[in-house]
Amino acid sequence: MIRVTVWNENKHEQEIEEVKKIYPEGIHGCMKEFLSKEPDLDVRTATFYDAEHGLTEEVLSSTDVLVYWSHALQDEFSGEVAERIQRHVLSGMGLVALHSSHYSKILRLLMGTTMTLKWKHDESERLWCTSPLHPIAKGIPEVIDIPMEEMYGEPFDIPRPDDVVFTGWFSNGYVFRSGCTFTRGMGKIFYFQPGHEMNPTYHIPEIQKIIVNAVRYCSPDCIQRTLPQNVRIED
Numbered sequence: 001m002i003r004v005t006v007w008n009e010n011k012h013e014q015e016i017e018e019v020k021k022i023y024p025e026g027i028h029g030c031m032k033e034f035l036s037k038e039p040d041l042d043v044r045t046a047t048f049y050d051a052e053h054g055l056t057e058e059v060l061s062s063t064d065v066l067v068y069w070s071h072a073l074q075d076e077f078s079g080e081v082a083e084r085i086q087r088h089v090l091s092g093m094g095l096v097a098l099h100s101s102h103y104s105k106i107l108r109l110l111m112g113t114t115m116t117l118k119w120k121h122d123e124s125e126r127l128w129c130t131s132p133l134h135p136i137a138k139g140i141p142e143v144i145d146i147p148m149e150e151m152y153g154e155p156f157d158i159p160r161p162d163d164v165v166f167t168g169w170f171s172n173g174y175v176f177r178s179g180c181t182f183t184r185g186m187g188k189i190f191y192f193q194p195g196h197e198m199n200p201t202y203h204i205p206e207i208q209k210i211i212v213n214a215v216r217y218c219s220p221d222c223i224q225r226t227l228p229q230n231v232r233i234e235d
Contacts, residue, residue: 090185094218099195118153
């Protein structure tokens with residue numbers, strides 16, 4: 001079984017009626033519902049308002065893949081917890097970072113860049129699969145039409161990805177590297193752009209399938225979740 005922790009701020013769902021209607025159980029609840037349908041995934045959730053944001057050492061030690069959505073509380077997120085997550089990714093925990101979590105303390109720590117980009121609300125998006133043989137693209141069509149989404153545009157200040165699996169084209173002409181993989185230490189990371197809280201993007205079956213594929217791809221499998229330190233090799 002792949003042990004999955006789905007993390008969400010759970011702020012917008014409490015404060016904005018439109019978001020509450022789209023995700024009555026929260027974005028994390030929506031993801032838990034479709035991820036839990038997969039027999040090889042064991043799913044739990046945590047939110048910003050839990051003690052230590054619900055991401056204690058005990059929780060992370062028993063997490064194979066962290067699925068992470070953040071937006072309004074980036075600055076308020078604990079730096080200590082962000083560094084804790086960074087350590088676990090470096091030692092093999094997978095990370096699926098969604099939408100505006102590009103600007104989270106966690107991603108900026110792991111990527112080492114500003115993670116800045118252009119953005120604009122309310123554009124349609126055509127999400128093109130630009131690496132169809134990648135495991136995250138398994139069973140995904142060549143293009144997914146998203147009726148309304150928040151536009152993210154280049155330049156996107158990220159280090160060179162391992163792979164660009166999806167590229168978004170928006171109705172105002174902008175393009176974006178919408179699905180990128182990275183390796184940090186022994187951990188695999190997938191950043192995925194679609195998922196603005198005001199749009200029902202995570203209810204789209206193809207988007208759900210991408211996230212399921214990404215969880216499996218980022219799973220550490222048989223990798224030992226410890227980094228050796230000051231190892232002495234005897235002759």
